[in-house]
Amino acid sequence: MELRSLVTALFALLFWTPQLAASRAGPEVLHRDVCIIGGGAAGTHAAIRLQQKSKSVTLIEKEALLGGHINTFLDPRTKAAFEYGVAVFNNVSLVRDYFDYLQVPLKSFTGWVPNATAVYADLARGNDLPGPTSNMSDFLPALNSYKAQLEKYPYLATGFHLEYPIPEDLLLPFGDFCKKYDTRAVAQYLFPSNGGYGNLLATPTLYLMKQSSMDQVQGILTNDAVNNAARGRNQALHEVARTRLEKNRNDVFVSSRITRVDRTGESGVVVHINTPRGKKAIRASKLVIAIPPTLSTLTPFMDLTNDEYVHFRQFNNSYLWAAVVKNSGIPTTASLMNLDPAxxxxxxxxxxxxxTTPTPIKDLHVVWYRSPHLVPDWEVKSHIEEDFNRLYGRGAEVVVLKNHSPYLLEVALDSVQAGFYDGLNRLQEKWDTFWTGAAWKTNDSTAIWKFNEEVLLPMILASLKGRG
Known part of the structure; x- marks a missing residue:
């Protein structure tokens, strides 16, 4: 027995001691120019563009895939793919250049099924409806009226760099704005096409104009939207981006959790993470945060400054879900718009x-659900199935559900008037920290990439040059 114990101890000494020693040695330390938290549209684009500027980058994402609001559904039977998250991008040079650099082909997008039709229903009561009160003859004049108003505020195109006093029209609830300028038909169009508004007609016009920008209006007027349907799925853009970053000696850590961010040193920041490849400590000259700047997302790993805390605690948000639903009862080639006649x-x-929108897979529809307050995922799933079963009685089933919350971060109008966004913009670069994403621009990939190009990247590059 003593000999067996001795052999066991020697075996442990020979084969397990190096691993134990490694576990006690602390995390692997990586030195980079920039560390980016968040691998959605904002963070991935920033990483690629910094790589193009010959800067070393680490990109950290909590999910298993990069992409953020991009959700690609791959049918296990047919292997056909379609989007139930971000489906289209604006056809502008910035988008084309980004896709070209990553060698992901683009082509015009006219929907997942040819000759799609529309049906209308009051889902709450389970009634079919004839359609909205406006039609295309109403819509185009209303859209041109909206465009004329939007042209008054060119500064809305890049970030929240507002002019004071803020024009009264921008502070109006969008419903009142639509009455004033006879753009009611635009509101009926925006309701099913722009997700996330808890109450569309009560939302301040400022936020609607940020979301429904001039690029979007031009795309509607020219029927000119693009996506990467040439490859069949938008997720390909982020897969190629990850490969390109890793090939050029940059780091991409997915399925990773940030445990602590230290910003107290004189030489940049240190980001501590747990990854599937072990613990890492990223020592970076600059930090970019590309996730929603809410207290619930940041305080678990980051000590906020007083200015950051004061600003971020003021954000309110809506809630948005995207789902793929089987047996909804909606005609195979039709989209459904939910209306309330009263x-x-x-x-x-x-x-x-x-x-909803039809998909290339028979009897699968993409469904969008939104709320002004938090709803558990299981309850959203139940509501969706109940609504379709009430209308069609077909045994609807949610195949997959994706929670995109928090969505559309906003602050109270008195804070906007008091200069909230000027203060928010002044947070940039303090403590070697930079910020990007929807809260700094709007929930639109093209607009966020434009913010990165025109605001974020020049600041980071100038700061790195100053340090060097």
């Missing part, structure tokens, strides 16, 4: 399904 402009109160 509501202003027939726009139903949320939480509720607000629209």
């Amino acid at each position: 509501a202003p402009l027939q726009i139903p109160a949320m939480p509720q399904i607000y629209g």
